[in-house]
Structure formats: structure tokens, C-alpha cells
Amino acid sequence: MKTFARWLLAGGMVFAGLSHLFWARREFQAQVPDLVTDALPIDKDAVVVASGAVEIMLGAALVVLPKERRRIGAILAAFFVAVFPGNIAQATQKRAAFGLDSDGARIARLFFQPLLVCWALWSTRD
Incomplete structure (x- = not known):
């Protein structure tokens, strides 16, 4: 079951x-907080591209580095925590994206991030 969940x-x-x-x-x-681009010399598109590259690498690592799955799971969980402010920014700034075009939908989405953290940790533990 854990192997299937991890894959x-x-x-x-x-x-x-x-x-x-x-x-x-x-x-x-729409999920990149303004604070990020205000504080760093980077635009929102570059943040999106960088986070996309990280997601691809972490996803691939879950499969191709089975001996490191526990460490990768912890890194992935930390990544989910790190991008959570983007979800909060989308909700608080009422930015419509991915069909999240109401306050209720944007708030409901916030509750799924902890589930992703748990999924990453649970599926990579022995």
C-alpha cells in the first residue's frame, strides 16, 4: 500500500x-505571494518555473532513489510546508486560479496541504 501511495x-x-x-x-x-517578488530579485514566473523543476526532481527521486525515500519524503514534506504561504496568499488576496474562484473553495484548499505533508511522510516510512 505504501509503495503504491509513494508512486x-x-x-x-x-x-x-x-x-x-x-x-x-x-x-x-496566482499562488506566488507578492512578498517573495518584493523581497527577492525574481519574478513570479521564475518562482513557478523553479518550483516546477523542484517538484519534478522530488517526484522522480521518490522512484529512482528507493534507499533515500525516507529523506526524500522529509524533504518533500518540507517543500509542501514551504509552498503553503502561496496557498494562503491566493486565499487572502482572492486570486482565482485552478477553478478556485470563491472564498470557500480557496479556504477549503488550505486543508489539503497538511494531508500532502502526511502523505509524503507516511508513504516514505518503513
Whole structure:
């Protein structure tokens, strides 16, 4: 069961990463907090591309580095925590993206991030 969950998570990460790079770049830009681009010399598109590349690498690593799965799971969980402020920014700034065009939908999405953290940790533990 854990192997299936880990592989499903890996596939989801690679898919999400590819969507960052290609068909959903504008959608993901709605999740980049203004604070990031105000504080750093980087634009929202570069943040989206970088996070997409990280997602692809983490997803692939879950599959191709089985001896490191526990460490990769912890890194992936930390990544999910690190991008959570983007979800908060989307909700508080009322940015519509990915069909999240109401306050209720944006708030409901916030509750899924802890589930991703748990999934990453659970599926990579012995």
C-alpha cells in the first residue's frame, strides 16, 4: 500500500511540475505571494518555473532513489510546508486560479496541504 501511495505521489509531483513549466504557468503565478517578488530579485514566473523543476526532481527521486525515500519524503514534506504561504496568499488576496474562484473553495484548499505533508511522510516510512 505504501509503495503504491509513494508512486502515486511521485507521479502527481512530476505531473504538477510539468504543469508548472508548460500549461499552467499563469495559474501557478496566482499562488506566488507578492512578498517573495518584493523581497527577492525574481519574478513570479521564475518562482513557478523553479518550483516546477523542484517538484519534478522530488517526484522522480521518490522512484529512482528507493534507499533515500525516507529523506526524500522529509524533504518533500518540507517543500509542501514551504509552498503553503502561496496557498494562503491566493486565499487572502482572492486570486482565482485552478477553478478556485470563491472564498470557500480557496479556504477549503488550505486543508489539503497538511494531508500532502502526511502523505509524503507516511508513504516514505518503513
